[in-house]
Amino acid sequence: MSGARIEFDDVSVAFGERRALHGVSVALDQRRIGIIGSNGSGKSTFARMLNGLVAPSSGQVRVLGLDPAHQAKQLRRRVGFVFSNPDAQIIMPTVAEDVAFSLRGRELSLAEKRDRTAAALERFGLTEHADAPAHSLSGGQKQLLALCAVLFGDPDLVVADEPTALLDLANTRRIRRHLLDELSQQLVVATHDMRIAAQCDIVLRFENGGLHDQGEPAAVIHRYERDHA
Amino acid sequence: MITLYRPGTSILHRAPAGVKILVLAILALAISLLVRDLSSLALAAAVTVGAYLLAGLGVTGLAAQVVAIRWIIVTMLGTQLVFLSARLAALNTGRVVIVIVLVSLLSLTTLTADLLDATDRACQPLRRIGVDPAQVALLLAMTVTTIPVIAGFASTIRDAQRARGVPLRLQFLVVPLLIMSLRHADDLADAVAARASE
Ligand SMILES: Nc1ncnc2c1ncn2[C@@H]1O[C@H](COP(=O)(O)OP(=O)(O)OP(=O)(O)O)[C@@H](O)[C@H]1O
Ligand SMILES: [Mg+2]
Numbered sequence: 001m002s003g004a005r006i007e008f009d010d011v012s013v014a015f016g017e018r019r020a021l022h023g024v025s026v027a028l029d030q031r032r033i034g035i036i037g038s039n040g041s042g043k044s045t046f047a048r049m050l051n052g053l054v055a056p057s058s059g060q061v062r063v064l065g066l067d068p069a070h071q072a073k074q075l076r077r078r079v080g081f082v083f084s085n086p087d088a089q090i091i092m093p094t095v096a097e098d099v100a101f102s103l104r105g106r107e108l109s110l111a112e113k114r115d116r117t118a119a120a121l122e123r124f125g126l127t128e129h130a131d132a133p134a135h136s137l138s139g140g141q142k143q144l145l146a147l148c149a150v151l152f153g154d155p156d157l158v159v160a161d162e163p164t165a166l167l168d169l170a171n172t173r174r175i176r177r178h179l180l181d182e183l184s185q186q187l188v189v190a191t192h193d194m195r196i197a198a199q200c201d202i203v204l205r206f207e208n209g210g211l212h213d214q215g216e217p218a219a220v221i222h223r224y225e226r227d228h229a
Numbered sequence: 230m231i232t233l234y235r236p237g238t239s240i241l242h243r244a245p246a247g248v249k250i251l252v253l254a255i256l257a258l259a260i261s262l263l264v265r266d267l268s269s270l271a272l273a274a275a276v277t278v279g280a281y282l283l284a285g286l287g288v289t290g291l292a293a294q295v296v297a298i299r300w301i302i303v304t305m306l307g308t309q310l311v312f313l314s315a316r317l318a319a320l321n322t323g324r325v326v327i328v329i330v331l332v333s334l335l336s337l338t339t340l341t342a343d344l345l346d347a348t349d350r351a352c353q354p355l356r357r358i359g360v361d362p363a364q365v366a367l368l369l370a371m372t373v374t375t376i377p378v379i380a381g382f383a384s385t386i387r388d389a390q391r392a393r394g395v396p397l398r399l400q401f402l403v404v405p406l407l408i409m410s411l412r413h414a415d416d417l418a419d420a421v422a423a424r425a426s427e
Contacts, residue, residue, distance in 0.1 A: 051423055053419055053422060072422075076422070076423060080423075081424075083420060083423075087413070088417050088419070089416075090374060091367075091370070091371060091374060091417075091420065091421060091424060092341070092370055092374060093336070093341045094341065097342065097370075101424065102424065135374070135377045135378055150424070
């Protein structure tokens with residue numbers, strides 16, 4: 001293997017009879033990686049392999065030098081994952097507690113945890129909701145909270161699976177700004193929003209479980225739209 | 230939506246979280262084991278009303294909690310009426326409602342952080358038999374987080390059905406509620422795996 005940050009070597013995934021991915025080989029070092037493709041093409045499966053939520057049926061995966069199948073715990077400490085359904089990612093009852101959850105197990109004083117949490121909430125415009133029940137937020141605010149909580153753990157790699165699927169224009173723009181403009185870490189984002197894909201450094205396109213196309217975003221997106229015209 | 234902490238200065242707000250959990254556990258146990266007829270159910274209900282008054286939440290505060298779980302009540306009552314007598318169905322449902330409402334009272338008057346600390350400390354002795362107190366505290370926190378979500382599912386389903394003119398029938402509520410809850414449990418398990426990496 002080449003030693004890239006994300007490496008797939010002839011990876012296939014089957015759920016029972018159904019093949020979700022087959023024969024995927026790719027090495028990725030780009031900072032912002034967009035994943036596009038039709039419904040059911042394997043985007044989520046690919047994304048979920050990056051932190052070991054899905055294991056390969058055959059082939060080899062390495063992420064940040066780790067094997068997700070056997071080193072999932074170490075890997076998840078370094079990979080932040082944003083799901084598309086904001087309801088299901090909230091673990092703790094209130095907004096501030098949910099963000100602070102990302103510091104669980106770190107050797108920090110209570111005061112320091114509180115200060116850092118407050119600063120993070122401020123950055124995402126959630127300060128006034130700090131002590132509100134997390135589920136009383138709107139969908140867009142919940143997704144901001146989810147992103148805030150994930151970034152708060154200071155991951156080396158951020159994986160987002162359709163992070164704007166349920167959002168309105170304003171919140172889509174905010175998430176896009178946080179993910180694409182302000183993020184300094186490596187990002188993998190699966191999306192149906194071509195504006196997000198266009199802003200990436202490389203785009204991969206999946207079709208029918210195979211890696212169908214990859215390369216410069218504008219070109220890959222153009223071919224995708226042409227095929228579905 | 231079952232609301233969480235309501236700031237206040239009542240004796241219930243000021244009491245240590247550990248004491249409250251202990252009293253609640255004893256009450257819940259007593260209600261489950263001892264309430265066998267309608268008069269003892271009435272007594273338990275009276276104790277609950279008293280506790281809400283003591284917390285300064287009033288009868289309206291209590292009513293809000295009951296309204297929030299109305300679909301759970303309907304579902305429980307309906308399922309049991311199929312198999313049991315009306316009296317028994319009312320008794321069983323009454324017991325569960327009272328326990329849920331009392332648990333809500335705990336989260337209404339206690340900061341979750343205090344709750345978790347208390348659980349953590351209370352569970353320390355269990356370490357010896359291999360129980361991780363932090364895991365128990367996490368489970369408790371997630372339960373507190375999940376109650377309003379499930380209650381929200383039930384309202385969403387009922388609203389959608391009402392919009393389409395579907396009459397209130399138990400099987401129309403139970404099946405989608407179960408499916409949504411199971412899917413939520415699945416998604417939540419993924420999120421916990423992704424976020425709780427120790
Ligand atoms: N847990 C699972 N069990 C069975 N089949 C699955 C599972 N997860 C995914 N699949 C199947 O694998 C294929 C790829 O699914 P995947 O979720 O990766 O697609 P996707 O590109 O993310 O689609 P979408 O755009 O709809 O989110 C689909 O045929 C899907 O039905
Ligand atoms: Mg998907």
